[in-house]
Amino acid sequence: MSLAELASTDPCTGEVIWTGPTGGVADAVATARAAAPAWARTSLDQRIAIVRAFKAAVDASADAFARLIAQETGKPLWETRTEVASVAAKVEISITAQAERAGEKGSEAAGVRQSLRHKPHGVLAVLGPYNFPAHLPNGHIVPALLAGNTLVFKPSEQTPAVADFMGRLWAQAGLPNGVLTIVHGGGDVGRDLAGADIDGLLFTGSAHVGAALARQFADTPQRILALEMGGNNPLVAWGLDDIDAAAALVVQSAYLSAGQRCTNARRLIVRDGDDRLVEAVLALADRLIVGAPFDEPQPFMGPVISNAAADGLARGWAGLVAAGGRVLRPLLRARADRPFLSPAVIDMTGCAPSDDELFGPVLQIIRVPDWDAAITCANATRFGLAAGLIGGDAALFDDFWARARAGIVNWNRPTNGASSAAPFGGVGASGNHRPSAYYAADYCAFPVASLASDTLAGAIPAGLSPLPPAGGAGGGANEDRP
Known part of the structure; x- marks a missing residue:
């Protein structure tokens, strides 16, 4: 294995179950950036159809999916089966949350329409943990895709095989190329991704790493950062x-x-x-x-x-x-x-x-x-x-x-x-007041408020001097100028 490769092992046996290249952050972000405009213009109905196709792919491969999670994490099979079920269930929950938390709203009075709609941030990074390598990153991926973002996903270096399996299911669902790109590696790759040309980062992991990300993002307040960390x-x-x-x-x-x-x-x-x-x-x-x-x-x-x-x-x-x-x-x-x-x-x-x-x-x-x-x-x-x-x-x-x-x-x-139908997050060192789960829709897009009218009408309410009378003093050709 070269330095540019990562290996994942079965914790119960030490057997190597996956190898693959690491890094490639710059290319992955460029790919996501190039795919962003078209995906943002894709209708919500089309995006919903794709995430529902992903759910169908998860259901169809549930046993193989659960067995892979069990092999890579060491968790009992009964538990990994519940994780796969949660991955599938997240789709309809996220569709409902998208409509409730970020759906279009509006009213009209005196010919003026007031509306509230949401736009995707653009390119978002997702950093996933090893304890629930499918369910927890999926809880960011699905709402972020519904919102119209493209994604670069770096899973835990302990669970790359599960991430690649998920990537294949998204491809089966018809997700366009470049909308979800997976990169692998350790903390150095995570830091590179956090510092890349992204519009935000969605993180689940330790308080130590979360604090480091907060420091890394301190000079870029325009980028969204959602942190879900641990607890005592x-x-x-x-x-x-x-x-x-x-x-x-x-x-x-x-x-x-x-x-x-x-x-x-x-x-x-x-x-x-x-x-x-x-x-x-x-x-x-x-x-x-x-x-x-x-x-x-x-x-x-x-x-x-x-x-x-x-x-x-x-x-x-x-x-x-x-x-x-x-x-x-x-x-x-x-x-x-x-x-x-x-x-x-x-x-x-x-x-x-x-x-x-x-x-x-x-x-x-x-x-x-x-x-x-x-x-x-x-x-x-x-x-x-x-x-x-x-x-x-x-x-x-x-x-x-x-x-x-x-x-x-x-x-x-x-x-x-x-x-999963409620917000999930904490205070103090457990998060940065952006709870995930049902509230993930809140930070996967930004609100845009609009006032609109079919006719052009404008008037200055106060503060104008009166117009000079017609033919009155207004200056002539021979008037002295300073």
């Missing part, structure tokens, strides 16, 4: 009646996708002295099956994305222990050469760990004396993506909703449950 998400358990059901919600919140969802619960906040839930969570975590995507019975979770990710999580875990954490279930690695990790639990009550997002199967327990302390603890993070309450009543949830600083606030549901 709290889950508060209070006034529980059903401990077993609560434990199931905690485990789903903490360990789905091996903890590699930006909405995973990282901190479980409980009342001091009540150990029933913690004991139930530990017992349930001990029963979770960790395995490869195609194992039978199906595992609850697979490996994390790579050995490098597993190594980073081990360092983060060591930091929690060094900060004074009491290990309740250790972070174990079944094989030294592969990134299978066990679900880990650590009690951080009274400790002061760093406010970092540990993107893996690590749950911190924090015990507090009262409700106000629980709210204070929940908000003790620079992030603000997701927060959840399990237990209590409607009045307690109303108080939690009002005081929790997050863009997703759930009650008696996992923190990683979110509707």
Whole structure:
């Protein structure tokens, strides 16, 4: 493999499953720029027909698509099948959102028509993550295409095969050449794309990279930048009646996708002295099956994305222990050469760990004396993506909703449950106030307000001097001039 190539490996086996060239940003952007005028002039009905054809192509290849995602990410097949279903479902949701959020609106009074329509930005870049390599970039691609933009998509260097599969499905759907171009590579290619001749960038990924993009875009405020980043998400358990059901919600919140969802619960906040839930969570975590995507019975979770990710999580875990954490279930690695990790639990009550997002199967327990302390603890993070309450009543949830600083606030549901028919995003270090999902239509086009009349009519309302009388003093041929 030359330096100009990228290889993708199966995290479960280390087998190389894809290779391809990297870079090519300048050519990809030039191609998208050349295709932009014609695509922008394509009618909305024609664009809708193409994205619906894409949905049909996804449905027709759903099994192969799910198997590829499972192979490249290590996620269980049952989970990747739900991801493919979400890719298909995004089409009709985005069509509805386009009409509601960016559809044409207008009125008429006294012969003057007022209208609101939207125009595409032009060329947009999409930077995708590895945890949902199809669903999350697709959540930007579909609304951006509906809005009339052309795109350059750089997937995570961990999941290029999934991106290329998606590209082929778009070609099958009849998307014109140049409207969607895929480039591959690592952070250097991402930086090149962010600095290229683009009109905006749509990003899903870590807060570290998002902050770097914000700095890179600081001198170009005319370019749109939408950032959806991670979270150090709290889950508060209070006034529980059903401990077993609560434990199931905690485990789903903490360990789905091996903890590699930006909405995973990282901190479980409980009342001091009540150990029933913690004991139930530990017992349930001990029963979770960790395995490869195609194992039978199906595992609850697979490996994390790579050995490098597993190594980073081990360092983060060591930091929690060094900060004074009491290990309740250790972070174990079944094989030294592969990134299978066990679900880990650590009690951080009274400790002061760093406010970092540990993107893996690590749950911190924090015990507090009262409700106000629980709210204070929940908000003790620079992030603000997701927060959840399990237990209590409607009045307690109303108080939690009002005081929790997050863009997703759930009650008696996992923190990683979110509707595609709602906006998705957070505050603080979790985003830049451009939530995606249903609100992606808001930043994929810009509004144009118009006043129009069929007849030309104009008058100066005030401030004109009177016209001189006909034949009066107005200057003659012999008048002296200064």
